[in-house]
Amino acid sequence: MRLLRFQVDEEVKIGxxxxxxxxxxxxxxxxxxxxxxxxxxxxxxxxxxxxxxxxHYGWTFSLLRSLEDSIRELVIHDNSLEESxxxxxxxxxxxxxxxxxxxxxxxxxxxxxxxxxxxxxxxRLPVIPVGDxxxxxxxxxxxxxxxxxxxxxxxxxxxYPGGCNPEVGIILGGFAKDISRTDASExxxxxxxxxxxxxxxxxxxxxxxxxDSETALTLGTEPTYHALRMPHPVGPTLVxxxxxxxxxxxxxxxxxxxxxxxxxxxxxxxxxFEEIVHYYSHILxxxxxxxxxxxxxxxxxxxxxxxxxxxxxxxxxxxxxxLGNLFNPIDDQxxxxxxxxxxxFDPMLPNKDR
Numbered sequence: 640m641r642l643l644r645f646q647v648d649e650e651v652k653i654g655x656x657x658x659x660x661x662x663x664x665x666x667x668x669x670x671x672x673x674x675x676x677x678x679x680x681x682x683x684x685x686x687x688x689x690x691x692x693x694x695h696y697g698w699t700f701s702l703l704r705s706l707e708d709s710i711r712e713l714v715i716h717d718n719s720l721e722e723s724x725x726x727x728x729x730x731x732x733x734x735x736x737x738x739x740x741x742x743x744x745x746x747x748x749x750x751x752x753x754x755x756x757x758x759x760x761x762x763r764l765p766v767i768p769v770g771d772x773x774x775x776x777x778x779x780x781x782x783x784x785x786x787x788x789x790x791x792x793x794x795x796x797x798x799y800p801g802g803c804n805p806e807v808g809i810i811l812g813g814f815a816k817d818i819s820r821t822d823a824s825e826x827x828x829x830x831x832x833x834x835x836x837x838x839x840x841x842x843x844x845x846x847x848x849x850x851d852s853e854t855a856l857t858l859g860t861e862p863t864y865h866a867l868r869m870p871h872p873v874g875p876t877l878v879x880x881x882x883x884x885x886x887x888x889x890x891x892x893x894x895x896x897x898x899x900x901x902x903x904x905x906x907x908x909x910x911x912f913e914e915i916v917h918y919y920s921h922i923l924x925x926x927x928x929x930x931x932x933x934x935x936x937x938x939x940x941x942x943x944x945x946x947x948x949x950x951x952x953x954x955x956x957x958x959x960x961x962l963g964n965l966f967n968p969i970d971d972q973x974x975x976x977x978x979x980x981x982x983x984f985d986p987m988l989p990n991k992d993r
């Protein structure tokens with residue numbers, strides 16, 4: 640099952656992608672109820688982001704799968720529904736929306752890829768899945784613009800222009816506390832592509848331009864600030880684990896404006912998905928809808944170009960035969976003139992429903 644949030648006209652819906660068509664799952668549930676199938680009537684209306692659907696609304700991945708199967712069976716018995724423009728939409732007619740518009744539980748692991756460690760000697764081989772808890776990142780949808788935030792630094796002052804890495808996104812389908820490695824696999828509900836992005840650190844820029852860190856902060860280089868403002872594409876869909884024959888054969892090809900810059904496969908990671916769930920369940924209670932991300936399964940990912948003006952239509956794309964292709968056009972605002980700037984982002988306030 641390939642789950643997504645999408646917009647048609649002014650309404651945001653929850654759907655399932657089948658080939659080149661999208662089923663409106665909430666509309667399908669209404670049709671089932673009208674036909675006398677009341678199994679899903681007591682569940683909350685499918686709306687909002689998947690974190691809320693899984694954590695607060697009583698839905699599980701297995702229930703969503705059962706709903707899709709029931710809708711497809713209903714269509715088989717009522718052929719007129721096959722052409723319903725309220726139940727089915729062409730993928731080309733929808734706008735993808737963020738899978739997690741209000742997400743506040745993201746755990747990102749670090750240094751789990753031996754290929755990256757070979758080129759970043761500051762990292763040591765991890766004995767545990769080291770990570771950090773990101774309470775507020777901007778998670779954007781498939782085809783949504785990937786904005787590189789404006790900075791007051793020149794290209795030479797900025798030095799390393801930042802970059803991005805495709806990672807495996809693990810979406811949990813249940814609660815987990817002190818769970819065993821064996822049982823951890825049952826908690827994993829779905830997978831997706833997560834693109835981790837970064838900008839230069841304060842210390843790096845301060846050293847390069849010969850100022851102290853406090854001064855560097857005024858130039859828009861503070862790493863936490865940039866981490867909050869930097870977009871993190873997730874998608875294009877949530878692929879339930881029953882669709883994945885082998886989660887350790889997930890392939891990723893990273894493309895920068897037509898040029899392949901990296902390739903990776905999930906089996907290269909030094910810590911298993913089950914180990915990540917097991918380890919962190921002993922630190923905190925994991926919940927349905929939590930997003931756990933791995934290190935990049937490739938090499939060094941993609942350093943952003945100093946300027947994308949040479950490209951007519953720059954973009955970042957992650958291609959995965961198992962998880963789909965995640966495409967985002969680049970909107971490079973780093974060295975724009977005038978008042979244009981990225982919308983301020985307050986980590987204490989909910990994200991807008993993108």
